[in-house]
C-alpha cells in the first residue's frame with residue numbers, strides 16, 4: 001500500500017495538480033496578508049468575496065448570469081495559454097502572445113465595424129492577424145537569429161499603438177471606446193445557439209466557449225498523437241537531434257509561432273466578437289490577456305486540458321476582484337490581489353521541485369524506520 | 381586488517397522502476413590503489429558510482445570512508461569528503477569556456493567577491509603541463525572535441541585536489557596515445573596516494589592499469605580479483621557468463637560499385653580559422669568497410685558532418701550511389717540510403733526525454749507504417765517495431781519500450797542507436813565510434829553486424845579512434861591528419877606501429893610496406 005501511495009505521488013499528472021492547488025492556496029494567503037496590511041478590518045470578508053465571485057449574489061438567476069460572464073472571459077485566456085504552451089513545448093517562449101492577441105482584437109473589431117463582415121469571417125481574420133505576427137517572430141528567429149522574446153516584446157508595443165490608431169476610425173465620437181458591434185453590425189456578433197438561455201439570458205455567452213474548449217482538445221491531440229506533435233516536441237527537447245534526423249528546424253520554428261500567433265489572435269476574436277467589451281483607443285498598455293496566458297499555462301501544468309481549468313480559475317479570481325468592498329479598498333487593490341494570486345500561479349514548476357524533494361526525504365525516513373523495525377524484529 | 385580501505389561500500393542496493401540496478405553490492409577501495417569496475421552494459425556500474433558521489437541514495441547499505449560511516453546526500457558532500465568524479469557523459473556547461481567550467485562551483489575570489497581568474501589559469505596550466513592534459517583554457521566547450529572535454533573534466537577533479545577519483549569510462553573517447561598517457565597519469569596519482577576507481581570495458585586497459593578488479597553482472601556482485609592472478613579471458617567470462625570471441629571473423633571483401641564518392645571536400649572549422657577538412661577525396665565501394673583512422677580532432681568529425689549534411693561544404697562534391705547529394709537536405713540523405721551513427725549520442729543521437737520507442741523511430745517516424753494518412757502516429761506499430769529492435773539487439777532497460785532514454789545506461793543507449801541505424805538497411809552506413817562504451821559482448825555483436833551490412837553488399841564508412849577496431853574490422857584504412865588524408869593502408873599488410881606513425885603525422889603518402 002505504501003508503495004502505491006508513493007507511485008501516486010510520483011505520478012506527474014498528480015504532482016502537477018497538487019502543485020497547482022498549493023500555489024493557489026499560497027496566492028490566496030499572500031493576498032490575504034496584503035489585505036490585512038492595508039485594512040485589517042475587511043480582509044477576511046474581502047478575500048472570501050473575491051473567491052466567491054458570482055456566488056456573492058444570493059439569487060441564482062443573477063449568479064448564473066455572472067458565471068456566464070466569467071466564462072466569456074475564460075475563452076480568450078484559454079486561447080492565450082494554449083498559444084504559450086504550444087510554443088513552450090517546442091522550446092520557444094511566445095511572450096508575443098500579448099501583441100498577437102491585440103492584433104487579432106484590432107482586426108476583428110475593425111472588420112466588424114468598418115466592413116460589417118459576418119462573424120466567422122471576422123474570426124478568421126483575427127486568427128490570420130495573430131498568425132502573421134507570430135510568423136514575423138518566427139522568421140526573425142530562424143533567419144536572423146533574433147530571440148523570439150525580444151521580437152515578441154517589440155511587436156507587442158508596435159501592435160498596440162497601430163491598433164489604437166486603426167480603431168480610432170471606428171470609435172465613438174464622445175468616448176475613447178470603439179462603437180458597439182451589436183448595434184453597428186449584428187451579423188458580426190457570434191451566435192449564441194441558445195447557450196445564453198442557460199445563463200439567465202446572458203447575451204454574451206456564445207459559441208466562443210465551446211469553440212475554445214474544442215481547440216484545447218485539438219491542441220492536446222496534435223501534441224500527443226500526431227506526427228506533427230512528435231516533430232515539434234523533439235525539436236523542443238533536443239534541437240540537435242531534430243536536425244540530425246532531418247526535421248526542418250527553421251520551418252518548425254516558424255510554423256510553431258505561426259500557430260501560436262493564430263491561437264492568440266483567434267482568442268481575441270472569440271472575446272471581442274461577443275460584444276462584451278470595447279477597445280479603448282487611448283490605452284497605453286497591451287491587454288494583459290496574453291501575459292496572463294503565461295500564468296494559466298503554467299498553472300495548468302503545461303497541459304492543454306489543464307489549461308481549461310486554470311484559465312477559468314484565473315478569470316474567476318480576476319472577476320471576483322470586482323466584489324471587494326469599495327469603501328474599504330480602492331479599486332486598484334482588487335487588481336493587485338488578483339495579480340498576486342496569478343503571479344504565484346507561475347510557481348507550479350518550482351512547487352513540483354519542492355514536492356519531489358520532500359517526497360524523497362520522507363521516503364528516506366520511512367526506509368530508515370523500516371530498517372530499524374526490521375532489526376528489532378530480528379532481535380526478537 | 382593488513383591495509384586500510386579508503387572507501388568501503390557495503391551491501392549497497394539501489395532500485396529503479398522495473399529494475400534492481402545494484403543488488404547487495406560490496407566494493408572496497410584500498411588507499412593508493414587503482415580499482416577497476418567491470419560489467420556488461422547496464423550492469424549497474426555508473427549507478428554504484430553515482431551512489432558514492434551522492435547523486436543517488438542507496439535504499440540499503442552503508443558507505444565508509446577511512447573506516448568511518450559517512451552519509452553522502454549530494455555531490456557537495458562527496459566533494460567535501462574528497463571524492464571527485466568524471467562522468468560517463470560529461471557534465472559541462474556547453475557555452476562556458478574550459479577555464480570557467482573547471483573553476484565552476486569552486487571559484488577563487490578576492491575579498492570583494494571578484495573572480496581571480498589569473499590565478500586559476502596559472503594553476504590549470506600548471507596541472508595540465510604536469511599531467512600532459514593539453515587544453516585551451518579559453519575554448520568554449522561546445523566547440524571542442526569530446527577528447528578535450530574529457531581532459532577538462534579530469535582537470536576539474538585535479539583542480540579540486542580530490543583524493544578519491546572516480547573515472548566512469550574515461551577512455552571511451554580517447555585515442556590510444558591518450559589512453560596510454562591517462563593510464564600513466566592514473567598510476568602517478570595512485571603513487572601520490574590517491575585512490576582511483578576506474579570503469580572501463582577495455583580489458584587491456586584494466587590489465588595494464590588496475591591493481592584489483594570488481595566484476596558486476598546484471599546488478600549483482602560477482603567477485604573481486606587481483607589483476608596479477610587473472611587474465612582477459614577469465615575477466616570476460618566472469619562478466620558475460622560465457623566465452624567471448626575477440627577476433628572478428630570475416631571473409632575477404634568483394635568491393636563492387638562506388639557507393640560514396642567524395643571529391644575535393646573542404647569543410648570550415650568552427651574552432652579555428654583554418655579549414656577542418658582540406659580538399660579530401662576518396663571513394664567507398666559496395667561490399668567494403670573503409671575506416672577513417674586518426675587522432676581525435678584531426679577533422680574526422682567535420683568530415684562526417686559534411687557527408688551527412690550537418691555542416692555545409694565549403695567546396696567539393698559528394699555523390700551517393702551516383703546521385704549528387706552535395707546540396708541535398710539531411711532528410712533527403714537519410715531517406716535515400718544513408719544511415720548515420722553519430723559521434724555524440726546525447727547531442728545528436730537521441731531525444732533523451734523521449735521514450736525508447738520514440739527514439740527508435742526517430743529516422744522513420746514519417747513512414748506510412750508509423751503514421752496514418754491523417755498524420756496520426758500508429759502507436760501499436762511503433763511499439764511492435766521498437767520491441768522487435770530491443771529484442772534483436774538486446775537493448776536492456778528498466779521498462780522496455782516505454783523507458784525514458786535518459787534513464788538508460790550509456791551502452792544501452794548506444795545499442796539503441798546502432799539498432800535504429802542498421803535496421804534502416806542503408807546503402808551507406810556512416811558509423812562514428814559505433815562501439816564506444818559497449819561491453820565486449822556487445823562489441824562482438826556490433827562488429828558482426830557491420831560485417832553483415834558489408835556482406836549484404838552495402839558500403840560502410842567507419843570512423844574510429846580505436847586501433848584494435850580499425851585493424852580488425854576494416855578492409856581499407858584512410859588515415860586523417862590535420863584535415864587531410866595522409867595515407868591509405870591495407871590492414872592486412874600494415875602494423876599498429878606503422879598506423880601510429882601515420883596518425884601522428886610522421887609519415888605520409890600511399891601506404892605499403894616498402
Ligand SMILES: Nc1ncnc2c1ncn2[C@@H]1O[C@H](COP(=O)(O)OP(=O)(O)OP(=O)(O)O)[C@@H](O)[C@H]1O
Pocket residue numbers: 396397399401419420421422423424425426427428468776777778786787788789790791792817
Ligand atoms: N535514473 C534512472 N532511472 C531509471 N533507471 C535507471 C536510472 N539510471 C540507471 N537506470 C537503470 O539501471 C541499470 C544500470 O544502469 P547503469 O547506468 O548503472 O549501467 P552501467 O553498468 O553503467 O552500464 P554502461 O556500461 O552501459 O554504462 C540500467 O538498466 C538502467 O536502465
Ligand SMILES: [Mg+2]
Pocket residue numbers: 425426427468548789790791
Ligand atoms: Mg555507465
